[in-house]
Amino acid sequence: MAQHGKHYVEALEKFDRQRLYAPEEAVGLVKETSYVKFDATVELHMRLGIDPRHSDQQIRTTVILPHGLGKTVRVLVFAEGEGARIAQEAGADYVADDEMIARIANEGWTDFDVALAVPDMMRKIGRLGKVLGRKGLMPNPKAGTLIPAEDIPRAIEEARAGRVEFRNDKTANLHVPIGKVSFSEDQLRDNMAAVMDAVRRARPGSAKGTYVRRVVLSSTMAPGIRVDPNTALAMTVGA
Template sequence: MAKKSKQYVNAAEKIEKGKAYSLDEAVALVKELDFAKFDASIDVAYKLNLDTRQADQQLRGAFVLPNGSGKTQRVLVFARGEKAKEAEAAGADYVGEAELAEKIQNGWFDFDVVVATPDMMGQVGRLGRVLGPKGLMPNPKTGTVTMDVKKAVEEIKAGKITYRTDKAGNVQVPVGKVSFDDAKLIENLKAFHANILRLRPAAVKGRYVRSMTISSTFGPGVKVNFNELV
């Protein structure tokens, strides 16, 4: 286990052990305990009662936060013709076809999200070995394989985030920045929490959400009393 910094230890000591804070209290405390020298991200992490070995208990998708994530996303779009023009007009950073695929094959990755029209997936599919491990492969479930490239680019630029359960059934996503007003962070957290509840697989029995924790980039996690959010 990596050794915790003195700043982290000092911050963690201010969290009451075993306590699940109200959302308002948790947001205020996470911001208070942040010690990064930059505008740190604030993440929410869920431990869910899911058996991810079962296909119907794997959560994967995308969600547009009401107030965005605070992160500027560089969007690359594989499209041709009118769809390429739509992507450019919507604010895509890079738009193209084979020339972009070749650049990526040669090790270029100056982008954060890849969108592709279905007819381009023949070319994009060949990039699976390089895009897949970085989590950049377009997927219909996250809205990144679509003919509506205008909507896809606009949503990503507006703060669309993607989520996916890991093998242990955990989900972690950014919900804003330390510089955000508390009210905006709370609105983002409530909206994403409602989305998590909505996605509950029918096969799950008993408790679905086991824990909900928020933290800043380097700061300790603060448990949230998520039962108050139902």
Template sequence: MAKRGKKYQDSIKLIDRTKAYDLDEGVDLVLETAKAKFDETVELHVKLGVDSRHADQQVRGAMVLPHGTGKSLKVVVFAKGDKVAEAEAAGADYVGGEDLVAKIQTENWFDFDVAVATPDMMGVVGKIGRLLGPKGLMPNPKSGTVTFDVADAIKDIKAGKVEYRVDKANIIHSPVGKVSFGKEKLSENINALMGAIIKAKPSSSKGKYLKSVSISSTMGPGIKLNSAKFSTEA
């Protein structure tokens, strides 16, 4: 494992690894240990007591964070007819159909962060599913990216919508803002996202749902949070 730099080593000394911090303390520590010269992203990591191999224990969804993510996202929209003009008027970065699919296939073009598609375009978009899927870019009705209401979808994405889903290790990783947001905005974003994750608990999930919750900045160490403070479960 690569040796960590001096700033990281100094940051580690500020954290009690045996302790689960309350949210306010945890966010204070994230801000104190974010020592990079750029505005670091703060990420939330939530390990869940589910088995993501089972379809009925998948946890995924999307929500607009109260204060956004601090990142401006490029949106591509697959649409036709009057939906093309609607998407362009709503601020989509790229709009098209077969032409964009061909561009992705032939040029390996992925100059976008989120893909939105109208339902009548999914047959066309399906042709590049194996290219979009592994990159997490495939439009999906559950995350609100397959819809005829393209204007609202674009507005939400630009306002700071995040998608959350469990990975193979049953962990959700999601950005919750930038260090420059400060304590109050970061705490509100984290509380909002945790509320959505708790609400998304599958009925088939047994036992402890929130196994662990931690936050970290891009270059900083992980800080464990007291998961009981978020949950109403016993």
């Protein structure tokens, strides 16, 4: 069994590991149990009742968090000509030219948080799939990151406002950041409610039985706090 430090053990003593907490209680506890010296990220983890081996049971969607993520979001846009001009005027941190594309391909450079692209750039960036795909950065129409040039300003604004893309992993789990420990309980609760609503809407029609089987809230390096799945699924923003 893994050995944990003193602060982790002290955090464990603040709650009952077997209890299913209401979302509001869990949010309060996740703030109380954070012990690192930096502003820790709060994450929502879910075990879903889907079979990820089937393509029609994949969860991949986006959500705009009402209170953002509490961090600076660096946006890269793959575009040329008019699209590049629009991206620059919209405040993109990077507009990828051939040299930057080569840097990503050859050096694995990914010093950005969101990548957007116009469709005609896919002929150039298709080869970046191995680098960008590993980090969930490959532009994709389902994620709203493969867009026409005229939508670039809106996409950049949404990315900086707290737009988060998430997808299930091979074990049917979801891991979604919902903010920082420094956020108020109401802000974290609203962001959590927005994610739960997006998950609820993304339920595949072919999924059988219990859809959300386990919900855990945690902060960086701190123990996870179990949340009642049914109560979590009933959450609404601002309630």
